[in-house]
Amino acid sequence: MIECPVCNKKRTNVLCDCGYQFTKKEIVEEKLIRNWINESSIHWFEKCNRINKVHEIQFQKHGKKTSTSPTASGWSKTDTSKLLKLAKSTVAITLDLYKEITNYPNLQKCRTKSMALNQLKNIRDGYNRDSSFETEEKLHTYLKLHWKETLIAKDWIYETDKCKTQIGEIDFFARHKTENKFLVIELKKEQSSDQAVGQILRYMGYIKHEESNLETKIEGMIISNTFDDYILYASVCVPALKLYKYTYDGKKFQIEEINIDHELNKNQINKMSTEERKTFKIKIENMLTMI
Numbered sequence: 001m002i003e004c005p006v007c008n009k010k011r012t013n014v015l016c017d018c019g020y021q022f023t024k025k026e027i028v029e030e031k032l033i034r035n036w037i038n039e040s041s042i043h044w045f046e047k048c049n050r051i052n053k054v055h056e057i058q059f060q061k062h063g064k065k066t067s068t069s070p071t072a073s074g075w076s077k078t079d080t081s082k083l084l085k086l087a088k089s090t091v092a093i094t095l096d097l098y099k100e101i102t103n104y105p106n107l108q109k110c111r112t113k114s115m116a117l118n119q120l121k122n123i124r125d126g127y128n129r130d131s132s133f134e135t136e137e138k139l140h141t142y143l144k145l146h147w148k149e150t151l152i153a154k155d156w157i158y159e160t161d162k163c164k165t166q167i168g169e170i171d172f173f174a175r176h177k178t179e180n181k182f183l184v185i186e187l188k189k190e191q192s193s194d195q196a197v198g199q200i201l202r203y204m205g206y207i208k209h210e211e212s213n214l215e216t217k218i219e220g221m222i223i224s225n226t227f228d229d230y231i232l233y234a235s236v237c238v239p240a241l242k243l244y245k246y247t248y249d250g251k252k253f254q255i256e257e258i259n260i261d262h263e264l265n266k267n268q269i270n271k272m273s274t275e276e277r278k279t280f281k282i283k284i285e286n287m288l289t290m291i
Contacts, residue, residue, distance in 0.1 A: 026061040044113040114228040136189035181217040188224035193231035
């Protein structure tokens with residue numbers, strides 16, 4: 001029995017179930033390799049690992065492609081995207097992320113690939129792990145002690161924290177200084193985007209239901225050091241929900257409301273491959289010359 005270098009399973013046949021052929025030492029069956037890549041039960045990191053394996057196996061077999069000509073020999077990321085029927089940008093981003101995970105192993109702990117990409121962006125922008133609190137509890141403690149020093153205190157008066165309700169515990173609860181409004185704050189560190197949005201909407205609904213004055217407005221605020229597309233899109237349809245991004249270097253704490261449209265556009269640009277960014281840049285430059 002021979003162990004397949006792609007899926008690591010031992011086989012007696014010339015052709016492995018993943019599409020790798022032992023005699024040719026390359027992947028020859030497109031349908032089989034796509035099925036293996038797209039198994040629904042695997043973790044996002046394992047999918048990144050599989051895409052990387054496919055690229056490496058084919059690269060070792062064919063060598064580096066030195067020309068963009070369709071008939072040129074060699075292998076490139078474009079060839080991997082065609083083989084797996086994935087977008088070029090998806091393959092480029094995945095291979096880049098997989099490479100960076102060897103430098104920053106903690107990225108594997110992210111719940112989704114999107115969250116890992118956002119964390120990687122923060123690292124590249126200079127926001128290392130010291131730019132955020134290691135735990136939600138530490139962020140909570142800091143905000144409680146330094147509430148009056150934050151941007152939030154400009155409009156909101158601290159009422160209570162760790163407020164227990166029938167449906168869960170509210171991180172912070174505040175009252176507006178001049179208007180008939182209450183604020184529910186949810187700190188996001190470990191939970192997924194869906195959990196964070198679902199939680200705060202439940203708390204907002206609960207407070208609204210319990211409040212005797214029907215004119216009282218309830219607003220929500222999620223505080224985190226990073227936001228992925230899932231939470232950005234969710235907030236688009238909930239005007240009463242604001243997203244606040246913070247940075248902390250151990251000494252200086254900064255917090256500001258994010259521009260949803262700006263963040264979404266920025267995230268889309270960050271997901272582009274190098275070639276797509278160049279094309280995008282040229283389009284922008286051409287548009288500017290027409291103004």
